[in-house]
Amino acid sequence: MKKVLKITGKILLGILILIVLIIIIMAVYNQVMFRKNKKLIETPLGQLVEVDGHNMSIYTEGPGGQNNSGRHTFVFLSGYGTASPILDFKPLYRLLSDEHKIVVIEKFGYGFSDEIDDDRDMDTILRQDREALEKAGVEAPYVLCPHSFSGYEATLWAQKYPDEVEAIIGLDMCTPNCKDESELSSGDDGVKTIFKLFQHTGILRIFDPDVSGTLSAEEKQIFKELYCKKSLNDTVLREGDNDLERAAIEELDSNPLPTVPMILYMSADNKDDKLWEGGMQAMVDASSDGKLIKLDCGHYVHDFEYERISKDMKAFIESLDK
Numbered sequence: 001m002k003k004v005l006k007i008t009g010k011i012l013l014g015i016l017i018l019i020v021l022i023i024i025i026m027a028v029y030n031q032v033m034f035r036k037n038k039k040l041i042e043t044p045l046g047q048l049v050e051v052d053g054h055n056m057s058i059y060t061e062g063p064g065g066q067n068n069s070g071r072h073t074f075v076f077l078s079g080y081g082t083a084s085p086i087l088d089f090k091p092l093y094r095l096l097s098d099e100h101k102i103v104v105i106e107k108f109g110y111g112f113s114d115e116i117d118d119d120r121d122m123d124t125i126l127r128q129d130r131e132a133l134e135k136a137g138v139e140a141p142y143v144l145c146p147h148s149f150s151g152y153e154a155t156l157w158a159q160k161y162p163d164e165v166e167a168i169i170g171l172d173m174c175t176p177n178c179k180d181e182s183e184l185s186s187g188d189d190g191v192k193t194i195f196k197l198f199q200h201t202g203i204l205r206i207f208d209p210d211v212s213g214t215l216s217a218e219e220k221q222i223f224k225e226l227y228c229k230k231s232l233n234d235t236v237l238r239e240g241d242n243d244l245e246r247a248a249i250e251e252l253d254s255n256p257l258p259t260v261p262m263i264l265y266m267s268a269d270n271k272d273d274k275l276w277e278g279g280m281q282a283m284v285d286a287s288s289d290g291k292l293i294k295l296d297c298g299h300y301v302h303d304f305e306y307e308r309i310s311k312d313m314k315a316f317i318e319s320l321d322k
Contacts (some may be wrong), residue, residue, distance in 0.1 A: 001113035003259075013021040023201050030202025034229065036118040040218075041110045044112040045086050046104070051128050059177045061085045061093065062101040072143055072166065073101040074319050075133070076201035079148030079171075079300075080240050083209060083227040084111045087219055089145075091212040092302040093311035101319070103138050105129050109235030111226060120239040122248040126153055126160070140164035143317065147171040149240070153270055155283070158258035167320060172301050175279030176252040184246050195232055204228050211303040212284065257286035263316055264292050265309065269299045289319075 039047040046059030078085035151173025158165040209227040270276040284290035297304035
């Protein structure tokens with residue numbers, strides 16, 4: 001029996017040493033790759049505009065290049081923690097930019113935008129995004145295309161500045177009534193801790209952030225570097241504070257839901273979530289021309305069903321022009 005325990009102990013010790021060695025190797029490799037690809041994430045894919053004394057990244061694309069004036073202006077707002085909104089949304093907006101102006105806002109802490117120590121409540125985020133668009137020369141009205149957490153911002157935008165919002169295309173977006181108090185109180189600190197551990201040790205590099213598989217080799221590398229370096233930085237973490245999210249929901253609930261035309265896409269990941277679906281249905285019911293579409297794919301619907309969604313969006317916009 002003692003011999004068995006001794007052998008087992010040696011095996012477990014060997015496994016532990018192997019794990020430690022792998023972590024050390026990954027951590028060293030991670031730093032080597034950061035230095036090697038430093039220029040990739042120091043050269044913005046779009047333009048930088050100054051907001052509140054910091055640089056915010058704005059990307060535009062469409063007929064005639066960056067300074068285009070397409071028939072409609074689609075403004076993409078990323079979900080919580082998306083490392084590179086510009087590249088994450090690309091599978092979808094590349095199918096729209098032949099006719100329409102495409103704009104991707106990278107909030108502070110995201111993509112090529114600065115990390116900051118200032119307030120991250122929803123009103124501040126909305127003010128900063130509107131100022132960034134103004135400084136980038138992007139004029140309203142906008143077709144807002146929010147993913148996930150940015151659904152709060154899009155709803156607030158349409159409530160406070162209805163003349164600026166032509167329509168909303170919700171990409172499995174949050175709505176004022178999509179969560180209950182238990183979800184707003186529990187959080188996901190365990191998941192965040194594990195993610196940060198993977199990030200600091202370099203283990204995150206084994207994952208591919210290009211969910212769609214449509215990016216070029218260089219784009220994949222840029223996305224990977226931003227994913228490994230900027231995901232869940234302090235600016236982003238403060239934006240996701242439960243108290244701030246609760247305050248945002250209370251503000252949204254204090255005003256009528258927007259009546260602008262909208263299409264809301266719901267992913268299969270949330271198909272059994274009655275609050276998530278109910279929140280979307282309430283938005284659609286309040287809309288002057290609303291539609292809820294359920295998709296059989298993951299939460300990042302624009303990375304899975306980009307062809308279908310782009311066709312829907314074009315048809316939807318054409319119906320608004322009539």
